[in-house]
Structure formats: C-alpha cells, structure tokens
Amino acid sequence: MRRLVNNPYDVVEEMLEGYTKAFPNHVKLLEEDGRVVVSVKAPVKDKVGIIIGGGSGHEPLFLGYVGEGFADAAVIGNINTSPSPEPCYNAVKAVDAGKGCLYMYGNYAGDVMNFDMGAEMAADDGIRVETVLITDDVYSSENISDRRGVAGDFFVFKAAAAKAAMGADLDEVKTAAIKANDNTRSMGVALSSSTLPVTGKTIFEMEDGDMEVGMGIHGEPGVKRTKLAPADEVVDEIMKYVIADLPFEAGDEVAVLVNSLGATPLMDLHICFRKAAQVLEEKGIKIYQSFIGPYATSMDMAGMSITLMKLDDELKELVDYPCDAPYCVIK
Amino acid sequence: MRRLVNNPYDVVEEMLEGYTKAFPNHVKLLEEDGRVVVSVKAPVKDKVGIIIGGGSGHEPLFLGYVGEGFADAAVIGNINTSPSPEPCYNAVKAVDAGKGCLYMYGNYAGDVMNFDMGAEMAADDGIRVETVLITDDVYSSENISDRRGVAGDFFVFKAAAAKAAMGADLDEVKTAAIKANDNTRSMGVALSSSTLPVTGKTIFEMEDGDMEVGMGIHGEPGVKRTKLAPADEVVDEIMKYVIADLPFEAGDEVAVLVNSLGATPLMDLHICFRKAAQVLEEKGIKIYQSFIGPYATSMDMAGMSITLMKLDDELKELVDYPCDAPYCVIK
Numbered sequence: 001m002r003r004l005v006n007n008p009y010d011v012v013e014e015m016l017e018g019y020t021k022a023f024p025n026h027v028k029l030l031e032e033d034g035r036v037v038v039s040v041k042a043p044v045k046d047k048v049g050i051i052i053g054g055g056s057g058h059e060p061l062f063l064g065y066v067g068e069g070f071a072d073a074a075v076i077g078n079i080n081t082s083p084s085p086e087p088c089y090n091a092v093k094a095v096d097a098g099k100g101c102l103y104m105y106g107n108y109a110g111d112v113m114n115f116d117m118g119a120e121m122a123a124d125d126g127i128r129v130e131t132v133l134i135t136d137d138v139y140s141s142e143n144i145s146d147r148r149g150v151a152g153d154f155f156v157f158k159a160a161a162a163k164a165a166m167g168a169d170l171d172e173v174k175t176a177a178i179k180a181n182d183n184t185r186s187m188g189v190a191l192s193s194s195t196l197p198v199t200g201k202t203i204f205e206m207e208d209g210d211m212e213v214g215m216g217i218h219g220e221p222g223v224k225r226t227k228l229a230p231a232d233e234v235v236d237e238i239m240k241y242v243i244a245d246l247p248f249e250a251g252d253e254v255a256v257l258v259n260s261l262g263a264t265p266l267m268d269l270h271i272c273f274r275k276a277a278q279v280l281e282e283k284g285i286k287i288y289q290s291f292i293g294p295y296a297t298s299m300d301m302a303g304m305s306i307t308l309m310k311l312d313d314e315l316k317e318l319v320d321y322p323c324d325a326p327y328c329v330i331k
Numbered sequence: 332m333r334r335l336v337n338n339p340y341d342v343v344e345e346m347l348e349g350y351t352k353a354f355p356n357h358v359k360l361l362e363e364d365g366r367v368v369v370s371v372k373a374p375v376k377d378k379v380g381i382i383i384g385g386g387s388g389h390e391p392l393f394l395g396y397v398g399e400g401f402a403d404a405a406v407i408g409n410i411n412t413s414p415s416p417e418p419c420y421n422a423v424k425a426v427d428a429g430k431g432c433l434y435m436y437g438n439y440a441g442d443v444m445n446f447d448m449g450a451e452m453a454a455d456d457g458i459r460v461e462t463v464l465i466t467d468d469v470y471s472s473e474n475i476s477d478r479r480g481v482a483g484d485f486f487v488f489k490a491a492a493a494k495a496a497m498g499a500d501l502d503e504v505k506t507a508a509i510k511a512n513d514n515t516r517s518m519g520v521a522l523s524s525s526t527l528p529v530t531g532k533t534i535f536e537m538e539d540g541d542m543e544v545g546m547g548i549h550g551e552p553g554v555k556r557t558k559l560a561p562a563d564e565v566v567d568e569i570m571k572y573v574i575a576d577l578p579f580e581a582g583d584e585v586a587v588l589v590n591s592l593g594a595t596p597l598m599d600l601h602i603c604f605r606k607a608a609q610v611l612e613e614k615g616i617k618i619y620q621s622f623i624g625p626y627a628t629s630m631d632m633a634g635m636s637i638t639l640m641k642l643d644d645e646l647k648e649l650v651d652y653p654c655d656a657p658y659c660v661i662k
Contacts, residue, residue, distance in 0.1 A: 005599060064597070265390060267387065
C-alpha cells in the first residue's frame with residue numbers, strides 16, 4: 001500500500017478533522033453530527049439550502065465544494081458508501097433558512113435511499129427538500145435516468161448553487177439543476193484501481209499497461225479492457241461517446257472538465273485537454289470555460305475523465321458566478 | 332506505465348499547448364519561444380517582472396502560477412531538466428516593463444547556470460535582472476544556501492509576486508523574496524517513484540510498502556528508507572526536522588502547505604494536515620493560513636511534503652494578496 005493513513009477505520013473522521021481545521025474560515029463540522037460539513041456562513045438568509053454528498057474517497061468531491069456561492073453543506077459517507085439518513089436530515093436542519101433545501105448527489109441506490117429518508121424526516125418538520133440526481137456517466141446505462149453520477153457532479157452543483165446564491169426559490173433552483181444535468185455528459189478511463197485503506201489492497205485488479213474506457217469511479221465495468229493506448233486515441237474514443245450522446249453539435253458552446261481520477265498528473269491532463277480541444281474545434285463546438293485537475297477522484301486511482309456541459313446564457317452565468325470554497329474559488 | 336501521453340518526446344510541447352488552450356484568458360505561449368508561458372496581462376505597467384521556472388514534471392509548478400498578482404512568466408524545461416538560456420532571456424524581454432525583473436526558482440545547478448546566462452543576455456540589453464534561489468528543503472544540506480528548492484517555491488513566489496503587484500521596486504521585491512525564503516522550510520516523504528514517459532519506467536526503485544523521508548522531488552536521497560509507517564508517525568518525523576531547523580517557536584504564526592507529490596490523494600493529505608496542526612498547537616505555533624493539495628509534484632510520485640513559512644505582518648499581507656492564476660486563485 002502506498003497510502004498515508006493511521007487506523008484505516010478512522011480515515012473519514014481524521015480526514016474531516018484535518019479538513020475543517022485547515023479551512024476554519026470556510027467550513028466547520030456540525031457539532032451534533034460529525035459527518036456533516038457546513039459552511040460557516042450557513043444558514044444564509046433568504047437562500048435555498050444547497051446540500052451535496054455521498055461516499056468518501058472522491059475528494060475534493062464533496063467536502064471541498066462547501067462555501068460561499070457553492071454548497072451550504074456536504075454529507076459525508078464512508079469510503080464508497082452512502083451517508084446514513086440522520087446526517088442527511090441534520091444537514092437540512094443546519095442550513096435551511098426557510099426557503100427549503102435541494103439535495104444533489106450522484107445517482108447511486110444507497111445514496112437515493114438514505115437521502116430520501118433524510119428528506120422524509122425533514123418533511124415531518126415542515127421543511128421542504130427537493131432532490132436532483134446527477135446522471136452524467138454516458139456509458140453506465142442506455143436509460144439516462146439510470147445512469148451514475150461522476151465528475152459532472154461538479155458542474156451541476158456549481159450551477160444550482162449559483163442559482164440559489166442569486167436568490168432563486170427552490171423550484172427555480174431545482175429547475176436549474178435539472179437543466180445543468182440534462183446538458184452534462186462524462187466518460188472516463190481507468191489505468192489502475194484505487195487502494196482501500198482497510199484491506200491495504202486495490203478494489204479490483206488491473207495490470208500495469210492495461211486500461212478500461214468507461215469504467216465508473218468505484219470500478220464499475222466500462223466499454224472494454226485493452227492495452228494502454230496513446231492519450232490522443234483514448235481522448236478520441238471518450239469524446240466520440242460523450243459528443244454523440246447529447247448530442248453536442250456545431251455551434252454549441254461548452255464548459256469542459258478534464259478530471260484526474262487521482263494519480264494521473266496535470267501533465268497528462270493537459271495533453272488530454274489538447275486533444276479534446278482539437279476534437280471540439282473540428283466539430284465546430286466552442287469552449288467557453290475549462291477546468292483541469294482532480295475534481296472528482298477515486299483516491300489513488302490512475303485515470304482521467306472528460307465532462308462537457310452545453311451552455312446557454314443562463315448556464316454561462318451560473319458557471320461564472322463567484323464562489324469561495326476551499327477547493328473551488330471563482331472570482 | 333500508467334500514464335496518458337502520446338510520443339514521449341512531445342510531452343512538454345503538448346502539455347503547453349493544452350494548458351494555454353485551456354486558459355486563454357490567463358496565459359499564452361510566447362510566439363517566438365514555445366517554452367515561455369506568459370500572462371496575457373504582461374508586461375504590466377510600472378511593475379517589476381516576476382519570472383519563475385524550471386524543469387517540467389512538477390505541475391502545477393511552474394506554469395500554473397502565471398497570472399494577475401502572481402508570476403508574469405514561467406520558463407519551462409524538459410522533465411526534471413532546466414530550461415536553456417534563450418527562453419530565460421526571452422521571458423525577460425516579454426515581461427519587463429522598465430522596472431527590471433526577478434528570476435525565482437529552486438536551487439539546482441542546471442537552473443542556476445541557464446538562468447544566469449539569461450540574465451547576462453538581458454543585461455546586454457540594459458535590463459536589470461535579479462535572482463532569488465529557493466532553498467527550503469531542510470534535509471538537502473546542512474548549509475542553507477546549498478539546499479534545494481521544493482514546495483516552498485510556492486510561498487516564495489507568492490510573496491514576491493504580491494510585493495511586485497503592490498508596486499514595489501526591484502530591490503524591495505528581491506528583499507521580500509529573500510525574506511520569504513529565509514522563513515520557509517519543507518520536508519517530504521516519498522512512497523513511490525515517478526514514471527518517465529520516455530522509458531515507460533520509474534526513475535528509481537521503491538518497493539510497495541517502503542517510504543523514504545526527506546527524499547527530494549527528483550528522487551534525491553533522504554534520511555532513510557524504511558517500511559511505511561502510520562501517517563501520524565510520518566508527519567511527526569517531518570515536523571521534527573522542519574520545526575527545529577528555522578527554528579519555529581511558540582508564539583510564531585505560520586502558513587502551512589501540505590503538498591501531494593502527485594499520486595497521494597486529498598484524503599491522506601487531510602489526515603496528515605490534522606497531525607501537523609496538532610503538533611503546531613502543542614508547540615504554541617499558530618496557523619494563519621493553510622494550503623492543501625498538489626502544489627509542487629513529481630508527476631505520479633506517491634508522497635507528501637509539509638512546508639511552513641513563518642509570517643510577520645508583511646508576509647501575511649503578501650500571502651493574502653489577491654491573485655488569479657489558473658492553479659491559484661485568492662480573492
């Protein structure tokens with residue numbers, strides 16, 4: 001194992017303690033619930049509460065995107081595991097300012113079950129909670145509503161949080177989140193597994209020199225496992241699926257996210273971005289804004305994903321809207 | 332190999348093309364020199380030119396820190412190799428606004444030779460260029476001026492760039508850079524080597540489950556190679572060296588950087604930060620500002636370094652000063 005941890009059963013608690021100690025001007029742990037990271041500004045008067053979350057091991061997703069102009073709270077599960085209903089409920093209690101809250105998370109069965117129970121508990125208190133599931137992973141299902149959420153989480157969270165920060169009501173924020181999700185598509189390639197601290201072993205086996213296009217961020221199977229190809233070929237294949245799926249067309253403007261799954265360095269991401277930009281240019285699709293780096297990871301997994309979000313004037317404004325979270329500052 | 336590249340001899344050119352395509356509102360490649368990344372705002376009227384640089388493979392160092400309030404240019408060498416004198420000189424020509432320029436880079440013989448030649452070429456044109464070497468790696472030599480520069484580059488660049496942005500003259504900017512370097516100390520631990528695209532192999536051998544405390548970012552030998560220890564023990568040992576070296580003392584205020592060498596995930600960095608914060612608290616040293624993430628890497632090397640910079644009022648102001656570079660935005 002090449003990980004820096006202590007007792008592997010304490011990784012999430014120790015991570016949260018370190019994270020909130022590092023950024024006390026942005027975030028704190030909810031006193032009554034050690035699995036809820038809340039913005040120090042929350043609840044924000046007259047603003048819809050934005051609550052994101054899911055399993056750990058994808059940092060900076062979800063905890064890194066709590067802050068002004070972004071999420072009000074993140075609910076934190078164990079590694080690759082949904083949080084339980086209580087913290088989902090406690091997050092609502094902590095950030096609701098009377099305008100209701102929006103839950104947003106990647107579409108995984110465990111998360112759906114637990115967040116739904118949190119929403120029911122909030123409803124018993126008279127607090128309205130709506131939910132938008134992120135379903136950007138194009139290869140995970142033919143049926144869009146069955147798809148998993150991966151790095152596209154970032155764009156959908158960003159758009160909806162900006163809408164809330166601009167003073168929109170819960171229906172408007174939910175509509176913006178759905179619109180962002182409807183316009184967002186992702187696909188990734190894994191070159192290695194990630195290491196589970198508890199076992200000290202990788203989650204699945206992958207030979208050095210192999211790759212799997214379309215693999216999910218927990219190791220869900222992709223299109224095929226083959227020998228590692230040059231970056232341009234890998235990007236070409238990913239872009240083919242992503243562009244055809246919406247489809248993205250000539251004249252469209254997009255935000256692009258080239259995301260590291262953890263161990264893939266910025267050098268490689270920039271090389272991949274170069275090819276993605278060439279493909280978009282050939283198709284007559286204009287890049288409006290670019291994001292490169294580790295945005296939604298799988299711990300020390302080597303690999304990369306590409307996310308496109310098709311933009312109109314509203315989504316451009318929401319992407320550009322200022323935010324100040326520990327792992328995303330936009331001026 | 333678990334890297335996403337094309338022809339391994341083209342990695343730097345392709346990386347630079349991708350990077351500058353991704354952030355056209357911030358940076359461009361100098362037309363007459365493909366190894367100089369310049370801020371689109373440069374030259375900035377009445378401002379000392381800030382030029383940083385060194386070998387590739389440490390991204391976001393150096394290219395990611397070019398932008399408003401930060402460096403005006405970065406000069407880019409091949410992987411782990413100094414840039415040649417011409418781009419060092421061309422960077423000066425591109426960013427000098429009549430107030431002279433400051434070169435800053437980690438203290439490596441090749442960089443010193445090449446940047447010095449660049450400065451001589453600029454002197455022939457009547458442009459004054461001063462140099463400050465970063466020497467933060469505590470274990471690299473007993474003699475501070477012989478030490479290497481590692482992640483502390485980030486703090487020294489940030490401080491000097493802010494001083495320049497505030498309108499200081501070249502002597503004042505140089506003085507601020509020296510002060511920042513004098514107050515900065517780093518040490519790291521490597522858990523793996525990094526992979527060279529040209530050979531497809533790691534730079535040196537390291538068994539899974541081993542670690543080397545004090546190793547340099549190009550694999551320079553450290554204190555000792557032992558079996559991987561729990562994160563708290565590793566941090567304790569690093570902090571012992573770092574704190575004793577300046578020394579940092581009760582009542583001091585510091586900026587802290589817990590840096591990933593590439594493949595080490597944010598989960599682990601937060602766990603390491605937690606322990607570093609505990610050690611500082613026990614010593615009566617106050618954390619003023621924290622930075623966590625991949626700031627100065629060695630491609631896909633697993634490992635982590637800790638940097639402390641002792642702050643006075645001036646350095647606090649310089650650390651906090653707004654900047655807008657692709658990989659560092661401070662509001």
